[in-house]
Amino acid sequence: MNEIENVAQYMRDHKLLLVTAESCTSGLIAATLADIPGAGALLDCAFVTYSVQAKQRCLGVSEVTIHRYNLTSEEVAREMVMGALKRSRANVAIANTGVVDDTDDEIPAGTQCFAWAFRSTSVQEGVALHSATRRFAGDRVEIRRQSAEFALQQIPVLHAQHN
Structure with a gap:
């Protein structure tokens, strides 16, 4: 089993359903998971919001956040992830x-900024939010794949911190 198959099995075992909000990867996160058999039970939808306007219109990213922190920022990624979670059953x-x-x-x-949000099964607990910045080497295709x-x-890794 490869690493993505292991992730898919973890998601099945923990009844996780994913939504993505992607800019640079342009849907590749969702497509990578969709390569796994049975991915229909793991993936709700994917937002590809490449432009500033799409991030604002589709995910509710604040113009203030974009101007204050830059498009390449964990702050923007956090607003994107929360906007996607709000607009999905994931x-x-x-x-x-x-x-x-x-x-x-x-x-x-x-340079890539990421955010992950986990909706709690308990209404009282709300949402666990994580973010990180990483830098990958290679050409466009390799950076997007990584x-x-x-x-x-x-x-x-992150989900296990809350269980």
Whole structure:
């Protein structure tokens, strides 16, 4: 079993249903999970919000947050993940935003910001929110692939902290 198959099995065992809010990965997180047989029971939907306007319109990301922290920030990723979770029946959400090329003088290519949200089965507990920033090396395709795999591989690690 490969690592993504292990993630899928963990999700099945813990009755996790995923929604993604993706920028740089453009749906690759969801597509990577969808490559696993039976993924229909694991994936609710995926938002691909590449533009600033889409992040605001589809996920409710605040213009203030974008201007204060930059598009490539954990703060934006957190707003993306919470917007996706709010708009889905899923109980786990992943968001990512970042740069894969040398398009930003202040942010190195390969910088990716992630957020994960886990909806508690107990109404009183609410949502557990995590975020992280990582830098991946390679070309566009390789950075996107590494980002998608990293995002999925963190589900069992982070979810286990709350069980």
